Amino acid sequence: EPEVTQTPSHQVTQMGQEVILRCVPISNHLYFYWYRQILGQKVEFLVSFYNNEISEKSEIFDDQFSVERPDGSNFTLKIRSTKLEDSAMYFCASRTGTGHNQPQHFGDGTRLSIL
């Protein structure tokens, strides 16, 4: 069964450094998402992306964050200058373009640790 893959599984970065989290969505999916989950807390929506532009973003997704689909397969989340509070699990998700009720499928996440 096709799945969403995320790399790396664990990223350790110094505060203030830039980090790029990578995702390969399911082939032929058209809608892409990033979520995060701080340890012990809820899964929180960050941003949705369709047709090469952001569809929706949450208050968390400020100017320090950006997303890109640089080629036909990857979907990336960049944090320009990381803060301690950016430490979390980051999940990528994708869904097919046919039917707005179709579910999203999630990857297993990247654990981001900011030192």
Next chain:
Amino acid sequence: DAKTTQPPSMDCAEGRAANLPCNHSTISGNEYVYWYRQIHSQGPQYIIHGLKNNETNEMASLIITEDRKSSTLILPHATLRDTAVYYCIVRPIWNTGNQFYFGTGTSLTVIP
């Protein structure tokens, strides 16, 4: 999005059916009910979704009441691997980005 209410935790004996309730009394006509689960720190796993009819797939059954104000996820024969946090999410189809808003879910423990 309509708010959902789930019990914070439940136990179920291995091999028995696990029935996980969800209250969504403010649901509107265009909102679907989705169920996901999260095993330890893995990514949320899609289980099932529905609008108003009962649904069944290889993982579970979804029973939605006639007034749509509540639903029940049924795992027919729970195994230890079904121990996870289960999320009931209501989402309108007109939501531009179609993103999900997760609550705190129900932590299901399957007991040997």
